[in-house]
Every structure is written in structure tokens, then in C-alpha cells.
Amino acid sequence: MAKLLYVTANPKPMELSYGLQVGEYFINEYKKVNPNDTVETFDIYNENVPLIDGTVLSAWGKLAAQAELTEEEAKAVGRMNEILEQFLSADKVVFATPMWNLSFPPMLKAYIDNLVIAGKTFKYNEQGQPVGLVENKKVLHIFSSGGVYSEGPAQSWDFTNPFLQSILAFIGITDYSVVRVEGMNAFADKVDEIVAASKQKVEEVAKTF
Numbered sequence: 001m002a003k004l005l006y007v008t009a010n011p012k013p014m015e016l017s018y019g020l021q022v023g024e025y026f027i028n029e030y031k032k033v034n035p036n037d038t039v040e041t042f043d044i045y046n047e048n049v050p051l052i053d054g055t056v057l058s059a060w061g062k063l064a065a066q067a068e069l070t071e072e073e074a075k076a077v078g079r080m081n082e083i084l085e086q087f088l089s090a091d092k093v094v095f096a097t098p099m100w101n102l103s104f105p106p107m108l109k110a111y112i113d114n115l116v117i118a119g120k121t122f123k124y125n126e127q128g129q130p131v132g133l134v135e136n137k138k139v140l141h142i143f144s145s146g147g148v149y150s151e152g153p154a155q156s157w158d159f160t161n162p163f164l165q166s167i168l169a170f171i172g173i174t175d176y177s178v179v180r181v182e183g184m185n186a187f188a189d190k191v192d193e194i195v196a197a198s199k200q201k202v203e204e205v206a207k208t209f
Contacts, residue, residue: 001038045107
């Protein structure tokens with residue numbers, strides 16, 4: 001029995017988000033294929049996700065110096081540890097994210113900052129090179145965008161999927177795939193066709209993920 005963590009990064013209700021609709025469709029198809037697996041959902045916009053701020057930086061400095069933390073500092077790093085441990089305990093992770101202004105929602109970056117922790121998910125070797133410490137984990141990115149960025153003249157403007165794939169590879173996760181839900185604004189008359197095609201793709205992925 002495996003554990004799948006479903007991470008959503010869109011504050012919209014599902015009926016207004018094509019990406020979330022495709023994500024939910026994937027989860028339902030996955031459960032049909034893997035009825036004994038555990039599925040946990042982490043809705044970034046409805047969870048307490050600490051930012052790397054003055055409190056967190058102060059706490060990290062004190063931890064390195066083995067100094068006592070304030071109550072606020074202890075609470076922040078404790079929550080970060082909870083988020084990281086949930087992520088590490090999953091065998092598979094599915095991200096459902098939109099593109100906003102050529103990049104990702106800011107709270108997705110905040111979530112990732114809770115995962116990329118020196119000494120826990122990566123380290124530096126004797127040559128000073130970073131080495132990922134997270135092994136044997138699969139990731140699927142269900143990625144929605146109003147325009148088409150998988151190919152064509154706007155391809156170089158996609159800073160979302162390449163970042164997520166790169167930062168996960170940085171911590172050791174290289175079993176990564178993406179299903180795009182793209183072009184809904186650019187081709188508004190084809191929305192139903194676009195969403196249906198994306199659902200068909202994730203249905204196929206669910207069979208082997």
C-alpha cells in the first residue's frame with residue numbers, strides 16, 4: 001500500500017478552475033486503480049504554510065548555534081517540520097498548479113521553501129556540490145495555463161514547470177512527469193475540448209502512476 005500526497009495551489013473553487021477539475025479527475029481515477037492506497041490532500045491556500053521571514057531565519061541561526069528559540073520561532077520551524085515530514089512520508093506526490101503571470105502562485109514557492117532544507121533534503125558534498133537526499137518518490141505536475149507554453153513562441157516564458165521540475169531534482173526527485181491543461185484563454189471556444197483531452201491524459205497516467 002502506497003501513500004499519495006495531492007498538493008493544490010489554487011485558491012479558486014473547483015468549478016472555476018480547470019486545473020483543479022483535471023486534478024480531481026486524476027485522483028478519482030487513481031483511486032479506482034489503487035483502491036488500497038492512502039491519498040492525502042494539502043491545499044496550500046487553506047493551510048498554515050510558514051514563509052521564510054525574519055522569524056524563520058532567526059530560528060535557523062539559533063538552531064545552528066544550539067541556542068534557545070523563542071515561542072514564535074519554535075512554532076514556525078515546528079510547522080515547517082510537519083509540512084516536510086508529510087511530504088517525505090509520501091511515495092507519490094501530485095501537484096495541481098496554475099500559471100500566474102508566467103510563474104507560480106506565491107504560496108507554492110512558500111510551500112517549496114518548507115521542503116528544500118539543507119541537511120534534510122539536500123547536502124553539499126566534499127567538492128561543494130549539492131546532492132539531493134530524497135529518493136524513490138514519483139511526482140506528477142498537473143499544470144494549467146490560459147495560454148500555450150508547452151511549445152511555440154511563448155515556450156521560453158514558462159518559468160513554472162521548469163522551476164518545479166528543477167527544484168525537485170535538486171533535492172533528488174527525478175521521476176517527474178507533467179500533464180498540461182493549457183490554452184483556455186487563448187482558445188476560449190475550445191475549453192471543453194482542451195479539458196476533455198487533459199482528462200484523457202491523466203486517466204492514462206493514473207493506470208501506471
